[in-house]
Amino acid sequence: xxxxxxxxxxxxxxxxxxxxxxxxxxxxxxxxxxxxxxxxxxxxxxxxxxxxxxxxxxxxxxxxxxxxxxxxxxxxxxxxxxxxxxxxxxxxxxxxxxxxxxxxxxxxxxxxxxxxxxxxxxxxxxxxxxxxxxxxxxxxxxxxxxxxxxxxxxxxxxxxxxxxxxxxxxxxxxxxxxxxxxxxxxxxxxxxxxxxxxxxxxxxxxxxxxxxxxxxxxxxxxxxxxxxxxxxxxxxxxxxxxxxxxxxxxxxxxxxxxxxxxxxxxxxxxxxxxxxxxxxxxxxxxxxxxxxxxxxxxxxxxxxxxxxxxxxxxxxxxxxxxxxxxxxxxxxxxxxxxxxxxxxxxxxxxxxxxxxxxxxxxxxxxxxxxxxxxxxxxxxxxxxxxxxxxxxxxxxxxxxxxxxxxxxxxxxxxxxxxxxxxxxxxxxxxxxxxxxxxxxxxxxxxxxxxxxxxxxxxxxx
Amino acid sequence: xxxxxxxxxxxxxxxxxxxxxxxxxxxxxxxxxxxxxxxxxxxxxxxxxxxxxxxxxxxxxxxxxxxxxxxxxxxxxxxxxxxxxxxxxxxxxxxxxxxxxxxxxxxxxxxxxxxx
Numbered sequence: 001x002x003x004x005x006x007x008x009x010x011x012x013x014x015x016x017x018x019x020x021x022x023x024x025x026x027x028x029x030x031x032x033x034x035x036x037x038x039x040x041x042x043x044x045x046x047x048x049x050x051x052x053x054x055x056x057x058x059x060x061x062x063x064x065x066x067x068x069x070x071x072x073x074x075x076x077x078x079x080x081x082x083x084x085x086x087x088x089x090x091x092x093x094x095x096x097x098x099x100x101x102x103x104x105x106x107x108x109x110x111x112x113x114x115x116x117x118x119x120x121x122x123x124x125x126x127x128x129x130x131x132x133x134x135x136x137x138x139x140x141x142x143x144x145x146x147x148x149x150x151x152x153x154x155x156x157x158x159x160x161x162x163x164x165x166x167x168x169x170x171x172x173x174x175x176x177x178x179x180x181x182x183x184x185x186x187x188x189x190x191x192x193x194x195x196x197x198x199x200x201x202x203x204x205x206x207x208x209x210x211x212x213x214x215x216x217x218x219x220x221x222x223x224x225x226x227x228x229x230x231x232x233x234x235x236x237x238x239x240x241x242x243x244x245x246x247x248x249x250x251x252x253x254x255x256x257x258x259x260x261x262x263x264x265x266x267x268x269x270x271x272x273x274x275x276x277x278x279x280x281x282x283x284x285x286x287x288x289x290x291x292x293x294x295x296x297x298x299x300x301x302x303x304x305x306x307x308x309x310x311x312x313x314x315x316x317x318x319x320x321x322x323x324x325x326x327x328x329x330x331x332x333x334x335x336x337x338x339x340x341x342x343x344x345x346x347x348x349x350x351x352x353x354x355x356x357x358x359x360x361x362x363x364x365x366x367x368x369x370x371x372x373x374x375x376x377x378x379x380x381x382x383x384x385x386x387x388x389x390x391x392x393x394x395x396x397x398x399x400x401x402x403x404x405x406x407x408x409x410x411x412x413x414x415x416x417x418x419x420x421x422x423x424x425x426x427x428x429x430x431x432x433x434x435x436x437x438x439x440x441x442x443x444x445x446x447x448x449x450x451x452x453x454x455x456x457x458x459x460x461x
Numbered sequence: 462x463x464x465x466x467x468x469x470x471x472x473x474x475x476x477x478x479x480x481x482x483x484x485x486x487x488x489x490x491x492x493x494x495x496x497x498x499x500x501x502x503x504x505x506x507x508x509x510x511x512x513x514x515x516x517x518x519x520x521x522x523x524x525x526x527x528x529x530x531x532x533x534x535x536x537x538x539x540x541x542x543x544x545x546x547x548x549x550x551x552x553x554x555x556x557x558x559x560x561x562x563x564x565x566x567x568x569x570x571x572x573x574x575x576x577x
Contacts, residue, residue, distance in 0.1 A: 043476075043543075044543075044545045047545065138478060138480075222473065224473035224474070224558045225467075225471035225472075226468070226562065265529075266471065269529045269530075270471065270472075270473040272484070273473070273482075273526075273533050274475050274482075275475035275482060276482065276484075276533065277480065277522075278524065278533075279524055279526055279533045291526065291528075292526055292527075292528060308528075326542070327546070365548060367549060369549065371550065375551070376550060376551050376556040376559065377559060377560055377563070378511055378512065378551075378556075379510070379511030380508070380563050395550060397548040398548070399546075399548055437543075437546055438543065438545075439478050439479075439542075439543040439545065439546075
């Protein structure tokens with residue numbers, strides 16, 4: 001019997017739109033990676049990209065993809081590293097054109113594939129006509145209630161089109177919305193020739209993709225703890241995680257030598273459960289993972305062995321996430337020093353509430369928080385020192401359907417500087433109205449989506 | 462004795478739509494057994510009453526994971542409709558885990574982390 005000793009090393013790219021790609025350099029230079037899986041889209045990033053596209057039809061992709069590739073491509077090409085990234089956003093072709101322009105100017109060569117078919121904003125009526133109710137997954141609500149206000153709607157695609165793009169020879173695969181972990185599972189399935197119904201291997205790939213998809217959170221960043229976080233070495237040079245994967249789906253999870261951060265049983269199990277609902281049925285387009293059978297063996301020195309993933313058959317549906325316009329937020333802030341810093345914030349909130357009421361503004365919700373006291377811990381803030389705070393900031397926000405009210409709300413605050421309580425902090429400007437977005441998760445028959453997936457490859461010579 | 466969770470466990474939280482989720486992790490098996498026994502949906506509902514949409518433990522989900530000495534906790538409806546429509550400073554629920562670490566439970570005084 002031939003036992004394969006081949007391993008594939010996949011490194012984390014970005015973990016969100018705006019993350020740093022500098023740590024990726026170490027993964028390429030001395031982490032031995034063959035692929036970088038880069039996640040540029042959080043749940044509502046597409047709303048930002050939709051606004052970009054409304055202003056400019058050529059836009060609508062994550063704008064950090066181009067500078068990232070421009071910065072890293074010479075190094076990546078030298079080390080034969082491929083990129084899989086969802087920076088295509090709502091316009092993967094636009095992203096490819098932007099990258100191709102830069103690569104042509106520089107004289108660089110690359111085969112760039114795009115994967116499209118995820119965006120269904122223009123297909124909502126067609127899908128409903130085909131019998132897809134698209135009711136809200138959590139509330140059962142009727143999509144008709146938000147249809148007119150919808151800004152984007154995209155289905156989470158799986159790893160198959162990514163693997164196919166790689167099989168066709170792509171060096172860079174640009175997708176729109178795909179399951180975050182598919183950015184890793186795609187290269188693994190391609191390299192090892194995994195069968196798409198080999199549920200345990202699919203589950204292993206999904207596990208590793210999930211551990212890589214939040215960049216530094218998989219290697220010691222945001223290590224939620226008291227005291228332990230301070231023991232994570234060299235945050236300034238925190239290395240992004242790397243999975244060294246074997247054909248059977250088992251892996252060594254690590255990070256590049258000479259970087260900061262920490263890969264340990266403690267840090268990676270935090271990432272394993274991050275943004276997971278039922279851990280025994282973690283849904284993805286490619287498999288349903290049971291995290292209850294996973295084994296983590298911490299070897300020390302930033303090395304953890306991962307095995308034991310088990311999977312069940314993939315769902316017959318894909319998840320769609322749509323975002324819709326849901327009113328405006330007005331924000332006001334003012335800060336005070338001791339004495340009675342908290343009491344003065346509280347008084348200011350009362351004064352502002354009275355002004356809002358006198359003006360008869362239609363406000364749906366008001367949120368009052370005290371920065372320095374309870375703006376992050378809420379009702380679980382400890383009141384022991386509330387009345388002796390050195391300083392405290394009032395942050396007050398309202399929800400309203402009227403953009404003008406949201407704008408006017410912030411402008412109520414500066415007046416307090418001369419006509420309110422004493423020892424006021426500087427205002428640092430007035431915040432404009434912010435558009436609020438509701439989120440609409442729904443399920444759709446996957447055949448209706450996957451039959452429209454297109455993979456296109458362009459060679460830049 | 463009464464112990465706040467930060468002394469014996471670590472935790473991270475995140476968001477999905479209108480759902481805050483928390484992973485709570487024991488540093489050792491002895492503590493995991495205590496967490497599994499002491500932390501119930503009802504106790505969580507009381508601790509997070511200000512975040513939950515209604516009274517009772519209905520919106521709380523809880524799964525123990527023996528293989529990683531962890532509890533997975535989900536608070537449905539805890540994010541004012543979701544991060545992008547929330548009025549809160551912590552619209553992403555990143556500090557819900559910190560709030561959990563303030564929860565007080567009954568624990569034996571000889572747990573490894575308490576003897577350090």
